[in-house]
Amino acid sequence: MKEIFTGAVPAAGTGSKSSGSAPPAPAALAAKVRTLAPSMTRSMQRVAEAVAADPAGCSALTVTGLAELTGTSEATVVRTARLLGYPGYRDLRLALAGLAAQQQSGRAPAVTADIAVDDPIADVVTKLAYDEQQTLADTAAGLDTVQLGAAVAALAGARRVDIYGVGASSLVGMDLAQKLLRIGLIAHAHTDPHLAVTNAVQLRSGDVAVAITHSGSTGDVIEPLRVAFDRGATTVAITGRPDGPVSQYADHVLTTSTARESELRPAAMSSRTSQLLVVDCLFIGVAQRTYDTAAPALAASYEALAHRHTPRGNHR
Amino acid sequence: MKEIFTGAVPAAGTGSKSSGSAPPAPAALAAKVRTLAPSMTRSMQRVAEAVAADPAGCSALTVTGLAELTGTSEATVVRTARLLGYPGYRDLRLALAGLAAQQQSGRAPAVTADIAVDDPIADVVTKLAYDEQQTLADTAAGLDTVQLGAAVAALAGARRVDIYGVGASSLVGMDLAQKLLRIGLIAHAHTDPHLAVTNAVQLRSGDVAVAITHSGSTGDVIEPLRVAFDRGATTVAITGRPDGPVSQYADHVLTTSTARESELRPAAMSSRTSQLLVVDCLFIGVAQRTYDTAAPALAASYEALAHRHTPRGNHR
């Protein structure tokens, strides 16, 4: 931690660098809480919830105070702080103070009402759009750019890319495959678990396997990834549960945000939004790295598609 | 009864700020330093100066660290903190962190630049997330809720739903089909233009056909929609070009936003985001209308999926 502050640093992005492992989070704390909440124990969730609900209030409390407030122990508070990416409670508290100050000076972000059965359609649109925006922000804030960079590097140099995803995630997998194909990579999205395993056996070093699972514990997706991993391929996991079983066989883990779900808004919806953002980032990253071949390929595919539009008898 | 004015007084007690002369400073710390500087001793001035010059850096230091940095002692640092109006160094440090966060957030909200080939990966994430958020906002703002409501009503009462989409839009179509199936509707997404037309012939009044095309002029999608339209089915178009040919055969047109595209960010990316939001709105709308059957169906599908996950991992 010998960060030198030269005073006039020209705004590095939105300030948030890769969180997750190395540096503590700046202000994307609420996002981190939401993302990590599922992998927390009950007591830790209570602490995280209190912290997310009232950063200002909590920043005024000592470890003991917060422990009492949440009805837990100091140890649990410290554990939670660690999980959130800080070295200890002291640093969490500091971040909390920062967050509180930001909120104070900033605006009121609260529109967090759930969608109800009797909401008029206009409200549904508003809330849904807001939720998805929130999901995007959370995902971007929680994405580990180091892992992302590594995954991009692997993909860019891959001889062949296999993608596994079932259920809602299968669409995301297909999206990724489509995109990669467009810039000249050899990519294939598998939705059939058996065929996926069958194909995974063919992989070897220099190939890349990508598993997409929100829960992080979808057996049908883990199995082919494990095979690919064993075969020496570089493996990537896109999951909302970085602590889940899938990570066991993943060289690089990309975390998607886990938004709260409600009865009418299944988790699948926000997980898809989150996953797609990650996929887009991968795509752009690879396109950057292989620009010389990607750019012409993109242009060519655009050109080819033009013929499919409007020339038919249909007027206009 | 105008004599007594008991009500308005904000009961004493709770609001006590203690702190002899000044409550803790919010953000006007630099000013406070300058004001109080003359009344400080040399050592204290050094501390105050360091604090004012680099709040962020100092907030990362312990009392000992700051003492060393300024070439003074812990006691002096504490004394300075007191003079600045805080109970002790701990609180000064907290305020410092808040100040730093404020300064940080104050700068560079603009992310309007396009993604460039040499952008670092962290910037890509930020820009992409921002762009997609923008797309969502645009879509939500531009969506005609009347049309949406009509489309929802049609879907909710449909005997059968056929969905047409090719290319990137095919994934959106599949997403919609998946969702509708989950709540008990009979929906099918067609990606093969020939089969789509073949099936469209079967449609009749009471059925719904949905065409998804960003350009609004994709022949392969328009053709089946036209057939469905002629057969008397209710037709819905999800398109970025409401003035395009596809609208001719659509009873209800849902407009997606047309974001600017750049070389590295094909239009397909934002159109997909936009389309998915519309699809989600449709889904929620239908789920609301058919709540009695949709809710149990959603719960049941969730239940059924739980078995596909490996039992490992911690419980919630």
Add this chain to the structure above:
DNA sequence: CACCGGACCGAAAATATCTTTCAAGAGTGA
């Protein structure tokens, strides 16, 4: 010129706070 008094300062003790360890308890799967 030596002495005195007061303000200023820092080393170290005293205290508060944070962190780690460890064993008991709760929940789970066989």
Add this chain to the structure above:
DNA sequence: TCACTCTTGAAAGATATTTTCGGTCCGGTG
């Protein structure tokens, strides 16, 4: 039901902060 792992809080152990206390440096004074 039993064995097992994961979770949890109490208390010991480490750090950080605050207080105490004595030394030093002036400026004034006899």
